[in-house]
Amino acid sequence: xxKEIERKLPVVHMCTIVxxxxxVGANRIVPTIAIPHPLGDPTKTPEEEKILRRKLVERALxxxxxxITEQTVFTE
Amino acid sequence: MKLxxxxxxxxxxxxxxxxxFADGVLTVNKSELLALISxxxxxxxxxxxxxxxxxxxxxxxxxxxxxxxxxxxxxxxQVFPGMISDVETxxxxxxxxxxxxxxxxxxxxxxxxxxxxxxSGPGADYTPYSKTCNVVLVLEPADPNMDKHxxxxxxxxAGLKAAKYLxxxxxxxxxxxxxxxEFAKIRDAMNSYPELPKVGYLYMLQxxxxxxxxxxxxxxxxxxxxxxxxxxxxxxxxxxxGNCVSAxxxxxxxxxxxxxxxxxxxxxxxxxxxxVAVIVTNENxxxxxxxxxxxxxxxxxxxxxxxxLVITEEGFGNPDADLIMNCWKAERLGIxxxxxxxxxxxxxxxxxxxxxxxxxxxxxxxxxNANEVIILPPMQKVIGYAEExxxxxxxxxxSLAEDGTITxxxxxxxxxxxxxxxxxxGAYTL
Amino acid sequence: xxxxxxxxxxxFYANIGGEEKADYKPEIREGIVGPGMALKxxxxxxxxxxxxxxxxxxxxxxxxxxxxNTILDMIRKYEPDAFxxxxxxxxxxxxxxxxxxxxAVAKEFNIPVVSGMYPENPGVEMYKKFAWIVETPDSAxxxxxxxxxxxxxxxKLLKGESIGKPEEEGYIERGIxxxxxxxxxxxxxxxxxxxAKLKGEPFETEYKMPVFDRVDPQPAVKDLAHATIAxxxxxxxxxxxxxxxxxxxxxxxxxxxxxxxxxxxxSETHCTAHGGYDATYADQDADRVLPVDVMxxxxxxxxxxxxxxxxxxxxxxxxxxxxxxxxxAEIVNRLVRDGVTAVILTST
Numbered sequence: 001x002x003k004e005i006e007r008k009l010p011v012v013h014m015c016t017i018v019x020x021x022x023x024v025g026a027n028r029i030v031p032t033i034a035i036p037h038p039l040g041d042p043t044k045t046p047e048e049e050k051i052l053r054r055k056l057v058e059r060a061l062x063x064x065x066x067x068i069t070e071q072t073v074f075t076e
Numbered sequence: 077m078k079l080x081x082x083x084x085x086x087x088x089x090x091x092x093x094x095x096x097f098a099d100g101v102l103t104v105n106k107s108e109l110l111a112l113i114s115x116x117x118x119x120x121x122x123x124x125x126x127x128x129x130x131x132x133x134x135x136x137x138x139x140x141x142x143x144x145x146x147x148x149x150x151x152x153x154q155v156f157p158g159m160i161s162d163v164e165t166x167x168x169x170x171x172x173x174x175x176x177x178x179x180x181x182x183x184x185x186x187x188x189x190x191x192x193x194x195x196s197g198p199g200a201d202y203t204p205y206s207k208t209c210n211v212v213l214v215l216e217p218a219d220p221n222m223d224k225h226x227x228x229x230x231x232x233x234a235g236l237k238a239a240k241y242l243x244x245x246x247x248x249x250x251x252x253x254x255x256x257x258e259f260a261k262i263r264d265a266m267n268s269y270p271e272l273p274k275v276g277y278l279y280m281l282q283x284x285x286x287x288x289x290x291x292x293x294x295x296x297x298x299x300x301x302x303x304x305x306x307x308x309x310x311x312x313x314x315x316x317x318g319n320c321v322s323a324x325x326x327x328x329x330x331x332x333x334x335x336x337x338x339x340x341x342x343x344x345x346x347x348x349x350x351x352v353a354v355i356v357t358n359e360n361x362x363x364x365x366x367x368x369x370x371x372x373x374x375x376x377x378x379x380x381x382x383x384x385l386v387i388t389e390e391g392f393g394n395p396d397a398d399l400i401m402n403c404w405k406a407e408r409l410g411i412x413x414x415x416x417x418x419x420x421x422x423x424x425x426x427x428x429x430x431x432x433x434x435x436x437x438x439x440x441x442x443x444x445n446a447n448e449v450i451i452l453p454p455m456q457k458v459i460g461y462a463e464e465x466x467x468x469x470x471x472x473x474x475s476l477a478e479d480g481t482i483t484x485x486x487x488x489x490x491x492x493x494x495x496x497x498x499x500x501x502g503a504y505t506l
Numbered sequence: 507x508x509x510x511x512x513x514x515x516x517x518f519y520a521n522i523g524g525e526e527k528a529d530y531k532p533e534i535r536e537g538i539v540g541p542g543m544a545l546k547x548x549x550x551x552x553x554x555x556x557x558x559x560x561x562x563x564x565x566x567x568x569x570x571x572x573x574x575n576t577i578l579d580m581i582r583k584y585e586p587d588a589f590x591x592x593x594x595x596x597x598x599x600x601x602x603x604x605x606x607x608x609x610a611v612a613k614e615f616n617i618p619v620v621s622g623m624y625p626e627n628p629g630v631e632m633y634k635k636f637a638w639i640v641e642t643p644d645s646a647x648x649x650x651x652x653x654x655x656x657x658x659x660x661x662k663l664l665k666g667e668s669i670g671k672p673e674e675e676g677y678i679e680r681g682i683x684x685x686x687x688x689x690x691x692x693x694x695x696x697x698x699x700x701x702a703k704l705k706g707e708p709f710e711t712e713y714k715m716p717v718f719d720r721v722d723p724q725p726a727v728k729d730l731a732h733a734t735i736a737x738x739x740x741x742x743x744x745x746x747x748x749x750x751x752x753x754x755x756x757x758x759x760x761x762x763x764x765x766x767x768x769x770x771x772x773s774e775t776h777c778t779a780h781g782g783y784d785a786t787y788a789d790q791d792a793d794r795v796l797p798v799d800v801m802x803x804x805x806x807x808x809x810x811x812x813x814x815x816x817x818x819x820x821x822x823x824x825x826x827x828x829x830x831x832x833x834x835a836e837i838v839n840r841l842v843r844d845g846v847t848a849v850i851l852t853s854t
Contacts, residue, residue, distance in 0.1 A: 001740060001820075003721040004834025005849050008842050010724035011738075015853035017394045018363055019401070023432045027723035035361035035394055035854050036285055037787040038741070040794025053793065054800045057850070061735075061810065064848045067726040201687075224786070273704050285784025321781060322755055322824060336693035348701045361783070384704050386696060393782055393823060414700035416692060419713065422826025423756070425683035426635050433715035439703045440713045441696040444685045447756055447826060466751075469781035469824070472758060473751035485756055486685075487824060497693025502712055504671055506682040 002026045012063045012074075014038060014056065022071055028063040029073045032056060077259045079308040080170045082149065082251035086177035089127045089209045095245035102177055102242065104211055112241055113213060118230035120184075120216035126459045128180070128195050128210040133456035135199075135482075136212055138190030138464045139490050140181040140228075140320050142205050142328035143235045145174040146313060147243035155243075156236045156313040158294020165293075166312035167259075172243050172251070178208040178330055179242065181235040182460045183215035190287075190468060191323020191490035192452070192482070199452040202492040204499055205330070212459050213238055225286055232318055235329070257342065259306045262352065262380070269350040273383035276353040277307075277341055278373055278402055282319050282326060282390040283358040289318035290327075290390075292356060298365075302357035302373035307338040310354070319390075322469040324446045324492040325418045327390050331496050337388055337416065353380055357402070359395040370401035377411055384412040389495050392420050392446070396431040407436035414439040418493035419503055421445045423485065429503075443493040444501035446470070447485050454480030509553040509664045512581045513542045514591040514607050516600045520560040528599075530562030532573055534580040544649055545590060548657030553664060556584050559607075563599035566606070573603075574610045586617060588660050591637075593622030593652040594629060596644040605633025612636060618663035622652045623678070630678055638663065639678045683713075729811075733847035736814035738837060740822030740830075741788065741795040741854035742780030743771070752821055754781025760820035760833040762840070765813070770799045782823030783854050795852055814846050822853060 003025050005011040013026035016038055021029050032038035039053045063074040087100035095105040106125050114123055128134045146155045151169015154161035180193065193205050200206035213234055217227040260268060281290040283298035290297045292305070292315055305314065315332040338354065345351040357373040360366060377385055385406050389399040399417060406413050419429030419442050429445065458480070465476040470488030477483070486492045493501060517523055517530040519540040538546055539558040546555060559577050566573045581589075589611040591604035601623045608619035613636075622640040623630050630639055638659055642652040655676045662669060668686075672679040688695060695712070702709035727733050744752060750761045768775070771792035778788040778795065793799045801813040818837045822830070841849065 001738075001822075001830045001834035001837075002851050003719075004831050005738070005838045005841075005851065006721045006724055007835075008724075008838045009846065009849050010727055011849040011851055013851050013853065016361065016363055017366070017397045017853075019397045020394065020432045021853070023400075023718055025718050025720045027721070031363060032852070033362065036783045036785070037794040038852055038854055039797045039800075040787060040791060042787050042790070042794075046791075049791075049794075050799065053797050054803070057797050057800045057804065058809075060850050061730060061804075064727045064735075064850075065730055068723050070723075275700075275704070286786055288784055336691050337696065340691075340694050340697045344697060344701065349704060384700060386700050388696075412700075412703050414696050414703060416696040417713075419683055420756075420824045420826065421683040422828050424826075424828070426681065427827035427829075428716040428718070429683060429713060430716060433717070435715065437715045438711055439699045439709060440711045440715070441692055441699055442713045443692040445683045447824065448685050467754060469753075469755035472753045472756075485824075487755060494692070497691050497696055500687045500689070500691055501685055502688045502692060502695065503683045503685050504712070505714075506669060506672070506680045506684050 010064055012060045014060055018073055027068060027071055030056060030060045030063055031073065031075060077168055077306050077308050079167055079257045079311060081255045081311065082170055082172045083175045083253040084246055084249055085175050085252055086209050088129060089211065095242065097246040097249050102174060102209065109238060109241060112237055113234040116230050116234060118218050118222065118226050119234065120218045122216055124214040126212045126214060128212055128459060130195055130207050130209065132195045134195040134459060135192065135455040136180055136182050136459045137192040137462065138182060138185050138460060138468055139193050139323065140190050140231050141235050141317050142330040142490065143179045143239040144330045144333045145177055145179060145239040145243035146333065147172045147240055147247055148312065149247060155240055156316055159291060159316050160233060160236045160240060163293055166314055167306050167308035171312055172247055174243050174246065176208055178205055178210050179235050179239045180210045180212045181215060181231045182212050184217060185464050190320050192488050193490050194452055194455065197453055198450060199489060202486060202489050202501065204491050211238065211242065214459060228287060228318065236316065257308055259308050265350065265352045269346060272350040274352045274381060275349040275384040276355055276377055276380065276382045277337060278385045278387040279354055279356045280387065280389050280398060281356060281358055282395065284361050287319050287321045291316045291318060297358045298360050300358060302355055302369055302376060304376060305354050305356050307342060307354050310335055310338060322487050323490040324487045325391060325495050327496055328491060331491065331494055331498050335496050336498050337386055337496055341386065352382065359390065359398045366398050366401060370398060370405050373402060374405040374409055377406060378409045382411050386414050388416040392418065393431050400432040400434045400437065404434045404436045416441050416495055416497050418443040418495050419445040420447055423447050423449050442503055443495055443497060443499060444503050446487040446493045449483060449485055452482040508551060509587040510556045510584060511553050511588045511590055512557055512559060512584060512586040513545065513555045514559045514604060515540055516603065517560060517562040528562045528564035531565055532559060532561040532576045532580065534559050541649060541653060544653030545657050548654040552661055557581065561603065563603055566603040567599050570606060574606060577607060578610060578614050588618045588664050590656060590660055591621040593642045593656060594627060595642055595646060595648060596624040596627050598628050601627035601629025602632060605629035605637055608637035609633055618660060620656050620660045622656045625678055634678055634680045635682065640676055641678050727848045731808055732811040734812040734814050734845060735810050736841050736846045736849050737796055737801065737817040738849055739796050739819050739852045741852055742778040742821040743776055743788065743792045743796040743819050744779050746775055746777050748779045752779040754779060754821065755824035757821040757825045757829065760818055760837060762816050762818055764816055765798055766815045768798060769802045771796060780821045780823055780854060795854060814844065
């Protein structure tokens, strides 16, 4: 799916299992927390969770604003 | 370590006044068994027990787990340690096995992830549990809105209790067959068969939450670091299934108890290789866990000086990443690997079968394409709820036709593409 | 009664002419023309060529859609049981036409389709997933071998017999995985293969690990404050109750849902249809998979121009790559149409 989108629009793949994303061929990758809750952490309070989520989304936006020539994993 | 399996061969089932075994028939006292499982207040009032015999026009669905009745006659501990028995280590002494018999936990769905077992017809060819005489527990939650984790646990426990109860009731019957298994201490194993390669089995377990969990001596396996276990402990129920999502390739408790990879490796031990250890590992939901567990499991194999590892996956999708990491990490330590998985190649078989891959995975056996579609003709009797066909993994809205025919992917059939290799199914490339 | 077969050939094999006649328009003739004779001999009366379609290679290549539709209409009334095209040997345009017609006929009439080509014919790579292509030599000298092999395979398919491995049956590997019951348990096969590998003996893997293709990265988003960002997920987030019945596994569809005015996904409004992970957390708060709440904040603060009014969702669990590709292509077309700048895709 990610590759078909990349043919026409910039896309960032937010996922937990980065190696699969790399094998499959996503270009901009942001690692997330866990498979059942990539953008959340049920052990935290809702407020903390939202801060965490915002951080990850901001990282994804940064990835979208970065020119790349090869697969890149954005960890900060 | 030495374990004897004392086998009684169950060829049929019937209800009767006293639970016991005679002349190939297991008699089940229904009210006694019902009373036993009703003890759990998390289960509802309308529980039932039913019987399903090979060849009957019976469909059981949705099925959660399959368990073989076993009971320890001698030796430390009791079957299913840490689950319904004390945490004492098992795998030694004598264990009674009701061969050809299984307990199925079925009934109200936990969450659209359970499977189908047909006792006859085309579906029966695909599930190993059409060949067992099945005591079916039809379960429901005490409260339809209760926490799903609690209900899942209640179903799981009911199955284990029933399996132990049935075998225990036969404990005074003279066994029809006694099999003896031995597994050497690591020190002795290292000095045996110097001419043969030292090998192990890397036993991957699905550990991803509700209906995706596995237990080792009662410990949720997602919380362990990979560890070493004797194959004989597995025979006594040290590993218990809490998962069945996409039921085709989830290891039932029955398939752990009868793990065919272990069985075959024990057979070849001393001839083709020196079978030194079983390493259990998990398939967790974070990348850090996946990396840690694959590094740690292969590290153990390296510390043991193994020359080779058979690796079995449980599940598909993200666990493919665990499988692949285990594979290349072992290979790069100089440990040769053979992989056992299954495939999701699409209904037409034209898509890639795995979500991840590596060039080191050059010896790969698959238990078939779980996406292949099968038509299950109507059965005279359905134990459970046929309408769940429209929502279980492998089904779709419209899977159940008016006449009772069910069209689903093999994915929905319990054990159809078992990655412990418990079926003869496989695939080839057209 | 014999099975009814339609045969497709080009202008050259119909004896109409060579390159100078390659713009010949589709035509259908009752009965056999040209190489159909060799097929007839091989059918031994079990199947019969009821009509032969003839089309110029250049005409087909430059008018593919039109030629395909014309030919489908021509053969419809014959109610054929099978369709055979070629053999095309190493003729590129002819092979492509044979492959394209086989694919179209299989889709339209759901009947067996067989062609014959030299492995390097470009038609092979393009159409092997859609048709049975018998391996032939590179020129027409191979007709004597090719026609009986094609006829034999077609008969097997017509009779509904199971088809063996490519090397047994003589066709070019299609890359389609097919289930079969082996003699031994998968566990035993695995231990056998393991022992062979340990001993350094030859063995054949049952599944060759896939190699995935690549797409070049798109340039970066320059002006985020005026960009429209869309959310897409394979985590199955959908309005509560899963109104479109997206499957828990092996999804056959994706959902498109409006989030105009939605500032937060809650357990009251949204859930997951995904059957491949523990759904507890996504059902409690779907923002954990599809971050609508945060995106709204960022929109309000002017960090991004706009959150797209719709989100797209499917279930990645057990869903074939082919379907995922199809969904991706369709979704991106709609996003481009709606003026979206970039996409955040979340996976579970």
